[in-house]
Amino acid sequence: MDHQVNERIIEVKNLDFTYQGADKPALRGINLTVRKGELIGITGANGAGKTTLSYCLNGLIPSFYEGLFAGEVRIKGRSIFDLSIREISQWVGSVFQDPETQLVSANVEEELAFGPENFGIHPIEIEKRINFALKAVGIEGLRHSTVDALSGGQKQRVAIAAVLAMFPEIIILDEPTAELDPVGTDEVFGVLRRLNREFGLTVIIIEHKIEQLATSCDRLLIMDQGRIVFGGAPDEIFRHWREVHKLGVRLPQVTEFFGKYFGSEPRKLPVTLEEAQALAENLLSLGNGEQDEPNRYY
Ligand SMILES: Nc1ncnc2c1ncn2[C@@H]1O[C@H](COP(=O)(O)OP(=O)(O)OP(=O)(O)O)[C@@H](O)[C@H]1O
Numbered sequence: 672m673d674h675q676v677n678e679r680i681i682e683v684k685n686l687d688f689t690y691q692g693a694d695k696p697a698l699r700g701i702n703l704t705v706r707k708g709e710l711i712g713i714t715g716a717n718g719a720g721k722t723t724l725s726y727c728l729n730g731l732i733p734s735f736y737e738g739l740f741a742g743e744v745r746i747k748g749r750s751i752f753d754l755s756i757r758e759i760s761q762w763v764g765s766v767f768q769d770p771e772t773q774l775v776s777a778n779v780e781e782e783l784a785f786g787p788e789n790f791g792i793h794p795i796e797i798e799k800r801i802n803f804a805l806k807a808v809g810i811e812g813l814r815h816s817t818v819d820a821l822s823g824g825q826k827q828r829v830a831i832a833a834v835l836a837m838f839p840e841i842i843i844l845d846e847p848t849a850e851l852d853p854v855g856t857d858e859v860f861g862v863l864r865r866l867n868r869e870f871g872l873t874v875i876i877i878e879h880k881i882e883q884l885a886t887s888c889d890r891l892l893i894m895d896q897g898r899i900v901f902g903g904a905p906d907e908i909f910r911h912w913r914e915v916h917k918l919g920v921r922l923p924q925v926t927e928f929f930g931k932y933f934g935s936e937p938r939k940l941p942v943t944l945e946e947a948q949a950l951a952e953n954l955l956s957l958g959n960g961e962q963d964e965p966n967r968y969y
């Protein structure tokens with residue numbers, strides 16, 4: 672198990688990509704290693720190249736979008752140029768922003784069977800996979816539901832389950848909660864954390880919702896104009912909150928607040944409300960002359 676945990680499941684080296692007809696590259700000098708079992712968040716302003724990078728990982732580039740490609744992308748050690756999109760789709764599952772556009776069946780059970788049936792998987796095995804996928808995203812009760820009758824969060828969970836029924840090793844989600852309310856957003860992030868923790872699924876999630884990314888991801892990548900400009904644990908990244916903010920990335924509210932009023936870059940800023948509370952209490956007690964865990968966050 673240990674060596675598998677460290678497996679370099681995705682390797683991107685010096686990747687540049689320019690869409691056909693575009694006047695500038697959408698990706699420039701991307702270097703990225705993803706290890707099996709990581710939960711990675713990608714964020715950055717509109718047009719930064721996040722979706723394009725995801726296309727290079729799920730095979731839509733080079734199979735579907737044409738353009739100028741330089742560098743290397745390897746999935747499980749194999750170049751994407753040596754893999755068909757069908758082969759890649761067995762390893763890498765993709766979930767997009769709008770669940771409506773990716774759900775193709777009238778009911779949940781059919782939706783989950785669709786992918787495996789296409790790959791000629793035996794009905795007994797399909798049944799096992801459906802049970803696993805429904806349970807993994809916590810929608811066992813919706814097995815016989817009509818897709819139209821579901822909430823946005825439920826639909827997105829069906830979309831994730833449909834991808835899981837393919838038994839992928841990696842799942843890439845491009846703004847999967849953009850159309851969801853806060854409850855639906857929490858449902859999706861909760862499911863992703865669980866899939867990652869319990870099943871060791873490698874998860875790459877592109878999002879603008881920074882609070883959720885900060886609290887769920889092991890590693891956060893910030894993209895700007897086709898490059899990855901920051902990469903690291905969320906609290907490491909937020910040490911550079913001023914630069915991150917300048918790139919058009921919204922910061923967690925508590926990070927921005929403490930950054931503006933108290934912080935300077937080398938100090939560890941809070942990311943969650945709990946961390947902010949602990950820090951505020953600490954600062955207040957220090958103000959009262961008490962010595963309680965100084966410098967824990969600040
Ligand atoms: N099919 C395409 N043809 C030509 N140029 C494209 C195409 N898709 C995206 N681009 C350009 O590539 C660059 C990166 O776009 P991309 O969609 O990857 O950004 P993004 O970070 O996903 O943005 P958003 O947050 O808006 O989804 C942009 O300059 C965009 O205009």
Ligand SMILES: [Mg+2]
Binds near residue numbers: 721723
């Ligand atoms: Mg995008």
